[in-house]
Amino acid sequence: xxxxxxxxxxxxxxxxxEPGGEGRSRYRAGALFLLPAFILLGVWLVYPTIYxxxxxxxxxxxxxxxxxxxxNYRTLFTTSTLVTAIKNSAIWVAVVxxxxxxxxxxxxxxTERISWAVGFKTIIFLPMAxxxxxxxxxxxxxxxxxxxxxxxxxxGKTVSDAVTAPGVLSNALPSTTALQSKGGGLVLKTPxxxxxxxxxxxxxxxxxxxxxxxxxxAKPSGxxxxxxxxxxxxxxxxxxxxxxxxxxxxxxxxxxVELRDSSNKVVQSAKTERNGSFRxxxxxxxxxxxxxxxxxxxxxxxxxxxxxxxxxxxxxxxxYIWIWAGFAMVVxxxxxxxMPRDVLEAARTDGATEWQVFRRVTVPLxxxxxxxxxxxxxxxxxxxxxxVIALAPxxxxxxxxxxxxxxxxxxxSGFDFGTGSAIAVFLFxxxxxxxxxxxxxFRRDA
Amino acid sequence: xxxxxxRRRAARSAALAGVLAVLVAVAAGCGGGGGGSNNNTxxxxxxxSGSIKFWGIWAASEQKAFQKVIDGFHTQYPNVTVTYxxxxxxxxxxxxxxxxxxxxxxxxxxxxxxxxxQFVQQGKLKPINYAKSAxxxxxxxxxEKLGEVNGKxxxxxxxxxxxxxxxxxxxxxxxxxxxxxxxxSQMVKEAKTIKASGTPAYSLCGASGWTLTDIFxxxxxxxxxxxxxxxxxxxxxxxxxxxxxxSLQDMAQVIGDTGNVYGGTSGALQTxxxxxxxxxxATPPKAAFNLQGDFVSLEILQNTKSKPVKDFNVVPFPAITxxxxxxxxxxxxxxxxxxxxxxxxxxxxxxxxxxxxxTIWAKLGGFGSGNKHVPASVYPDPITAATEAPLAGATxxxxxxxxxxxxxFGATTGQGxxxxxxxxxxxxxxxxSIQQQLESAxxxxxxxxx
Numbered sequence: 001x002x003x004x005x006x007x008x009x010x011x012x013x014x015x016x017x018e019p020g021g022e023g024r025s026r027y028r029a030g031a032l033f034l035l036p037a038f039i040l041l042g043v044w045l046v047y048p049t050i051y052x053x054x055x056x057x058x059x060x061x062x063x064x065x066x067x068x069x070x071x072n073y074r075t076l077f078t079t080s081t082l083v084t085a086i087k088n089s090a091i092w093v094a095v096v097x098x099x100x101x102x103x104x105x106x107x108x109x110x111t112e113r114i115s116w117a118v119g120f121k122t123i124i125f126l127p128m129a130x131x132x133x134x135x136x137x138x139x140x141x142x143x144x145x146x147x148x149x150x151x152x153x154x155x156g157k158t159v160s161d162a163v164t165a166p167g168v169l170s171n172a173l174p175s176t177t178a179l180q181s182k183g184g185g186l187v188l189k190t191p192x193x194x195x196x197x198x199x200x201x202x203x204x205x206x207x208x209x210x211x212x213x214x215x216x217x218a219k220p221s222g223x224x225x226x227x228x229x230x231x232x233x234x235x236x237x238x239x240x241x242x243x244x245x246x247x248x249x250x251x252x253x254x255x256x257v258e259l260r261d262s263s264n265k266v267v268q269s270a271k272t273e274r275n276g277s278f279r280x281x282x283x284x285x286x287x288x289x290x291x292x293x294x295x296x297x298x299x300x301x302x303x304x305x306x307x308x309x310x311x312x313x314x315x316x317x318x319x320y321i322w323i324w325a326g327f328a329m330v331v332x333x334x335x336x337x338x339m340p341r342d343v344l345e346a347a348r349t350d351g352a353t354e355w356q357v358f359r360r361v362t363v364p365l366x367x368x369x370x371x372x373x374x375x376x377x378x379x380x381x382x383x384x385x386x387x388v389i390a391l392a393p394x395x396x397x398x399x400x401x402x403x404x405x406x407x408x409x410x411x412x413s414g415f416d417f418g419t420g421s422a423i424a425v426f427l428f429x430x431x432x433x434x435x436x437x438x439x440x441x442f443r444r445d446a
Numbered sequence: 447x448x449x450x451x452x453r454r455r456a457a458r459s460a461a462l463a464g465v466l467a468v469l470v471a472v473a474a475g476c477g478g479g480g481g482g483s484n485n486n487t488x489x490x491x492x493x494x495s496g497s498i499k500f501w502g503i504w505a506a507s508e509q510k511a512f513q514k515v516i517d518g519f520h521t522q523y524p525n526v527t528v529t530y531x532x533x534x535x536x537x538x539x540x541x542x543x544x545x546x547x548x549x550x551x552x553x554x555x556x557x558x559x560x561x562x563x564q565f566v567q568q569g570k571l572k573p574i575n576y577a578k579s580a581x582x583x584x585x586x587x588x589x590e591k592l593g594e595v596n597g598k599x600x601x602x603x604x605x606x607x608x609x610x611x612x613x614x615x616x617x618x619x620x621x622x623x624x625x626x627x628x629x630x631s632q633m634v635k636e637a638k639t640i641k642a643s644g645t646p647a648y649s650l651c652g653a654s655g656w657t658l659t660d661i662f663x664x665x666x667x668x669x670x671x672x673x674x675x676x677x678x679x680x681x682x683x684x685x686x687x688x689x690x691x692x693s694l695q696d697m698a699q700v701i702g703d704t705g706n707v708y709g710g711t712s713g714a715l716q717t718x719x720x721x722x723x724x725x726x727x728a729t730p731p732k733a734a735f736n737l738q739g740d741f742v743s744l745e746i747l748q749n750t751k752s753k754p755v756k757d758f759n760v761v762p763f764p765a766i767t768x769x770x771x772x773x774x775x776x777x778x779x780x781x782x783x784x785x786x787x788x789x790x791x792x793x794x795x796x797x798x799x800x801x802x803x804x805t806i807w808a809k810l811g812g813f814g815s816g817n818k819h820v821p822a823s824v825y826p827d828p829i830t831a832a833t834e835a836p837l838a839g840a841t842x843x844x845x846x847x848x849x850x851x852x853x854x855f856g857a858t859t860g861q862g863x864x865x866x867x868x869x870x871x872x873x874x875x876x877x878x879s880i881q882q883q884l885e886s887a888x889x890x891x892x893x894x895x896x
Contacts, residue, residue: 060854079890081860081861081865144716145709145712145713145716146709146713171644173642175642203641203642203643203644204641204642204644205644206643206644206645206730207621207644207730208730209644235642235643235644236623237620237621237622237623237643238622238623238624238639239622239623239639239642239643305712305716307716308712308715308716309872393653393715393716393718394653394654394655394718394859394860394864394868395652395653395655395715395716395860395868395871396715396716396860397859397860398860398861398865398868401860409858409859409860409861410854410858413853413854413857413858413859413861414852414853414854414858414861414862414891415852415853415854416854
């Protein structure tokens with residue numbers, strides 16, 4: 001679609017008519033040749049345009065429906081999903097053309113300097129060869145929140161887990177209210193004296209998450225001068241009794257248990273045995289709190305919600321810029337290649353730095369090409385549709401909505417052709433000035 | 447989007463027929479399909495003659511199954527020829543075109559009740575009052591009502607599906623030591639035990655808005671019954687009504703239990719149908735319950751290694767109140783309509799109401815019937831029997847609400863009901879605001895829909 005607006009040439013000026021009968025027959029021949037084009041334009045361009053404009057003043061159903069005046073346009077600016085679409089389209093126009101042009105310029109200038117320019121250009125240009133829909137599907141997979149599915153979050157998980165390792169029982173929950181969460185860990189609410197027994201029951205542990213080698217849990221009997229206890233999976237089929245060590249419930253090995261004194265200082269820590277038991281010995285009289293350290297429950301990196309309501313539009317913008325940067329690069333590189341080198345040389349000879357050459361010579365000389373890219377991108381972005389519908393999950397499509405998508409949804413899933421037409425007309429009005437700018441530029445170039 | 451959705455389901459049920467047929471052959475070892483029709487006489491029906499041009503949605507294995515049904519008819523009425531041709535999922539377009547061309551078929555089957563209504567309004571359908579007594583003898587009044595438009599009988603819901611089911615992972619329930627729930631409160635209670643066992647209770651397809659509205663519709667039907675359900679569908683009850691509040695509260699017991707939903711709220715919102723089903727039956731399983739209709743079984747059989755009954759099973763959507771509402775069924779399916787009148791068409795339409803016509807296809811799988819004389823034993827496997835047998839026992843039956851709502855409200859991705867229920871999933875505590883959003887969207891859509 002972009003190619004058309006770039007390569008389109010001004011219509012050739014009609015040749016001056018020649019006098020006499022020969023001229024008339026040439027007119028006829030000319031008309032004959034133009035006829036197919038006129039018919040095609042009429043059927044597929046003029047008639048739909050007029051019909052859409054007329055249709056936008058009528059109700060939802062039927063060829064025309066009932067006259068509603070400007071109600072559809074009012075709906076357009078009062079319905080929240082449509083307003084979101086307009087806002088999002090504004091964001092698209094503000095962000096995409098600028099970034100695409102900037103990246104294109106950057107890549108074009110860089111590729112002039114490197115030896116493997118062809119390879120680099122190919123890689124950057126490659127996304128252009130993929131349909132926007134396929135790109136949307138691919139990026140949607142990359143963006144998945146679950147680090148096991150989305151590559152981007154998988155990368156995040158690798159980094160995050162290297163910094164803070166996830167705990168062995170990250171999903172576990174206390175089985176009774178006797179255990180209270182404190183600073184990410186769990187602590188027994190009732191303080192213990194030496195000789196006491198600490199029962200630290202946990203639930204919410206999937207069978208496959210139980211550490212290997214776990215054995216039937218055993219409740220310690222208590223020993224004077226020591227605090228004994230057990231950390232166990234306080235669940236057996238049917239639930240079992242909460243807070244009671246029962247047959248069929250396993251101990252949880254290798255859990256770090258901490259003992260805090262009355263000033264909340266960790267005095268001892270121990271690892272549980274295979275049956276979940278642990279023991280703190282050599283304690284002086286006083287009160288102690290037993291608990292499980294926060295590290296045991298450290299959550300693994302859950303991934304960013306790229307496809308969630310907040311990040312969805314930026315996520316799509318990134319994918320879209322990824323596609324079009326290659327296009328911009330190629331067009332700008334062509335402009336660069338056609339640039340008179342002697343001007344650059346002259347600037348360098350005059351002592352300009354590379355930055356000054358770029359800023360004061362290259363960019364101004366490239367300005368016409370840059371504006372082509374910029375304007376093309378504005379038109380493209382206003383019409384954007386396919387990548388949004390492919391990339392955004394249905395639940396956030398309302399957040400990612402853009403004008404063209406809203407037009408389609410309103411018309412063909414909501415079957416409100418009146419409002420749909422109004423959106424189409426609105427979109428047409430937005431594209432019009434940009435188009436006019438483009439046409440004027442063509443004229444000037446010609 | 448309704449089109450895509452029904453298309454999807456149609457494709458599913460088509461494939462379902464195939465998959466289940468294979469299962470039958472393996473499990474039962476005796477799936478002798480067309481044998482049911484022979485002893486039921488070739489009496490003196492040869493006086494009726496003619497030919498019927500029948501266009502339908504059924505293709506492939508479904509077409510073959512329906513051909514067997516036609517063959518059964520032919521043995522009774524040897525002088526009537528029924529020519530079935532499959533128009534696939536494009537049937538609404540094909541029919542509309544044929545009607546405007548003035549040359550519709552004699553009979554057709556369509557999956558969209560809205561389409562039947564539209565044809566009636568255009569004056570293109572013939573009432574089928576001649577089949578009224580036959581339908582009355584075989585179906586409960588609720589089923590007959592589904593074929594009525596403006597109080598007149600125009601269609602027969604011949605092939606039905608059951609959207610009021612609860613699927614569960616047998617192993618997860620065993621591990622947690624709980625039985626498949628019969629009531630909603632039992633399910634909510636069991637969900638806590640299941641969570642304690644280490645597996646989340648629910649898997650939700652929040653990215654597909656219709657799965658959420660399906661759950662709500664079942665809840666509303668279960669608690670308030672069909673009369674209220676129909677009124678809400680027609681927007682005679684407002685969405686701000688206390689009944690809606692109560693049903694949304696019921697729903698919040700599930701979607702608000704975020705720690706018990708696989709992936710949490712944001713995970714569920716990004717999970718589309720059928721991915722959430724795959725989660726239920728993955729190894730290791732990610733969740734215990736899935737609150738979707740009978741079409742789920744195909745998904746399980748195709749995409750997971752789960753075995754019917756041993757690994758996955760199904761129960762009716764949990765009851766909320768005792769009594770008739772507990773047996774209500776939300777259904778979808780294919781409606782048979784007639785564009786002309788003739789003794790042959792009359793005979794075929796009546797034949798399709800018989801238990802025999804339903805049984806022929808039911809034995810082949812991928813088929814459900816509301817015919818009360820079709821016993822559960824005709825279904826080819828225990829899962830199909832479990833999902834489809836409740837249809838015959840249902841005294842109240844309702845179509846998906848979106849069939850009666852303007853599409854802008856009931857069937858548009860990200861907008862209207864679907865979008866607002868996704869917002870509800872995001873924040874299940876704010877019920878009154880959700881109700882207001884639903885009401886204002888509904889009011890707008892119903893106003894412009896007229």
